[in-house]
Amino acid sequence: MNEVPRDDSLDASVAFLREGYTFVSSRCDRLGSDLFRTRLMLTPVVCMRGAEAAGIFYEGQRFTRVGAMPPTVLRLLQDIGSVQTLDDAPHHHRKGMFLAMMSPPALQRMVEQFRAAWLAAVPLWGERQIVLQDEVSAMLALAGAAWAGVPLDPDEAPPLTRQLVAMIEQTGTIGPANWWAHHLRNQAERHWRGAIRSIRSGETAVAEGSAADLIARHRDLDGELLDETTAAVELLNVLRPTVAVARFVTFAALALHHHPQWREKFAQGGDELLRPFVQEVRRFYPFFPVIGGRARHDFAWQGHEFSKGDWVLLDLYGTNHDGRLWPEPETFRPERFVDWPGDPNTLVPQGAGDFATGHRCPGEWLTIALLEEAVRLLTRTIRYEVPAQDLTVALDQLPALPKSGFIMQKTQLLAA
Ligand code: HEM
Numbered sequence: 001m002n003e004v005p006r007d008d009s010l011d012a013s014v015a016f017l018r019e020g021y022t023f024v025s026s027r028c029d030r031l032g033s034d035l036f037r038t039r040l041m042l043t044p045v046v047c048m049r050g051a052e053a054a055g056i057f058y059e060g061q062r063f064t065r066v067g068a069m070p071p072t073v074l075r076l077l078q079d080i081g082s083v084q085t086l087d088d089a090p091h092h093h094r095k096g097m098f099l100a101m102m103s104p105p106a107l108q109r110m111v112e113q114f115r116a117a118w119l120a121a122v123p124l125w126g127e128r129q130i131v132l133q134d135e136v137s138a139m140l141a142l143a144g145a146a147w148a149g150v151p152l153d154p155d156e157a158p159p160l161t162r163q164l165v166a167m168i169e170q171t172g173t174i175g176p177a178n179w180w181a182h183h184l185r186n187q188a189e190r191h192w193r194g195a196i197r198s199i200r201s202g203e204t205a206v207a208e209g210s211a212a213d214l215i216a217r218h219r220d221l222d223g224e225l226l227d228e229t230t231a232a233v234e235l236l237n238v239l240r241p242t243v244a245v246a247r248f249v250t251f252a253a254l255a256l257h258h259h260p261q262w263r264e265k266f267a268q269g270g271d272e273l274l275r276p277f278v279q280e281v282r283r284f285y286p287f288f289p290v291i292g293g294r295a296r297h298d299f300a301w302q303g304h305e306f307s308k309g310d311w312v313l314l315d316l317y318g319t320n321h322d323g324r325l326w327p328e329p330e331t332f333r334p335e336r337f338v339d340w341p342g343d344p345n346t347l348v349p350q351g352a353g354d355f356a357t358g359h360r361c362p363g364e365w366l367t368i369a370l371l372e373e374a375v376r377l378l379t380r381t382i383r384y385e386v387p388a389q390d391l392t393v394a395l396d397q398l399p400a401l402p403k404s405g406f407i408m409q410k411t412q413l414l415a416a
Contacts, residue, residue: 004046004304005031007038016040020396021289024049025318035304040313041070046306047290049315050322054345056301057314058353058360061088063293065359068311073171081230082237084359087296090221091359094234097218098362099355101211101238106147107369110242113143114370118377125411129387132253133405136246136374137165144242148235149210150195163188164236164243168399192232192239200225211238238363245367247399249374250406251285252278254393255332256378257386257406262334266379276337278371282349283320284332286393286400290315291351291359319348384411 007027009015016023024047027036035048048057057063065084079085083094117139125135141161145152152160163184170181198204199216206213215234218226226234255277256263262277295310306312321329325346326336345352350361361367389404 005033005036007031007036010039011042012038013040013042017398018396020394020398021286021317021400022395023047024290024313024315025321028315028318035302043311045311045313047313047315049318051319051325051343051345052302053314054319054348054352057291057293057312058345058351058358061357062296062299062306063312064296065293068292068294079233079236081227082233084237092357093221094218095356095362097214097234098238100209100214102362102365106209107366110143110147110366111369111373113147114139114373115377117143119381119413122382122411122413125408127410129407129409130411131405131407133246133250133401136249137161137243140243140246140249140370141239144239147210147242148238149206149212150192150199150204150235156191160188160191161243163191164240167236167240168244168247171399188236189229189232192235193228196228196231196235211235241361241363242366242370245370247287247401248281248285248367248371250401251393252281252371252374253378253406253408254391254402255281255284256375257391259332263379266375273334273338274372274375275368276334276340277375278368279337279340279347280332280334281371282367283326283347286317286395287349289317289398314352316348316351319346319352380414382411382413384408 012023019026027038027047028034028049034050034053035046037044037046039045064087066087083091083098086094121135121139138157138161141164142152142157145160166181166184167188170178195204195212196216199206199212206216212235215226215231215238218231218234220226225231256266262273265273266277290313293312293314295306295308295312297308299306319325323329340347344354344360350364350367351359353360355362355364385408387407387409389407391402391404391406393400393402
């Protein structure tokens, strides 16, 4: 068996935090290998990148997410008992519940909710400066909750939105900011447990087939309803990432700003190029840097032995920027997606492999539909100015965003 190259530092945790999104790929380049060993948080870990690595990681049930993420991250994102922590038949069964939320008519309903929230919010901006990231987060919280069957009343919308945003923003932090996000997460779980209770008792009516309805009625393979906490966790697993799509919307606005020829194209139609544009936004801009897994059994890949329990990180950002898959990966070029064959292991911002049997994101179609709508809204419903601001996207900030959050001013709604 070959020796997996080793990063020579004793522990690379500080380097990981300092380098962020490029940590794995810069070492792969330096060591001339798609995988290497190092230590993070004093624990041995194998890091890997590329399409073949994504297939190994996501297909064939080789990895579990249990024990694969620091608890500070797990609790803010998917949480204990969630679909992500399940494997095999229990996972496929629970995953079916999420996939049932994503029918084309359901996606269309969410797009309409988002459009309605946008058209209601924009007239309130007027001349003043707004931060697009904050505005779109609030819109997606309102729209997502209504779509999921649990509309927010106006008083509770701001605190509930803050809770959802904090869970996403603070995943990369440690210390007080992270503790505060956990406090907000606990508040959110309390609120959504109450919502599940009220739906089950018949006190609150929910639209049939909505996310809240599917979750409240879902029975696991043992025939039992989800306990209230797990049901609340899964409802949050719909609401939180729906708000997180705001980050991609902000990146789409940044791309339109840096590449005004695309703004022109979409202002005049060009619907057939929306998908390639949105795919390039998802490829080019940073979101999750890596995903962690623990090997479920012994296996070999590229001549290297993995043992049951080994901790592995798959580089999502590095795979999306792998020059073997994406020529000139640091150039924003939507045309690359015009004839893209759609290999499931090459464009991996939301995971790789199969939706139903692996951990690939069930919200990917919803994300794409919302982003396409966001590009239409940004280019066809409003005119705006982008004042001088710091639009730097720092790759050592997890999760990344343009520094200013994308400030707009003098926004005018165009006649329909
Ligand atoms: C903002 C855009 C999004 C990004 C970048 C994203 C990213 C991801 C990634 C990388 C995974 C794979 C995790 C793993 O391999 O363990 C994942 C899983 C998941 N995502 Fe998303 N996601 C997004 C939007 C959504 C949306 C809109 C929803 C639901 C409405 C959603 C719900 C989930 C769920 C439930 C899982 C767990 C799936 C499983 O374990 O089988 N995500 N997401």
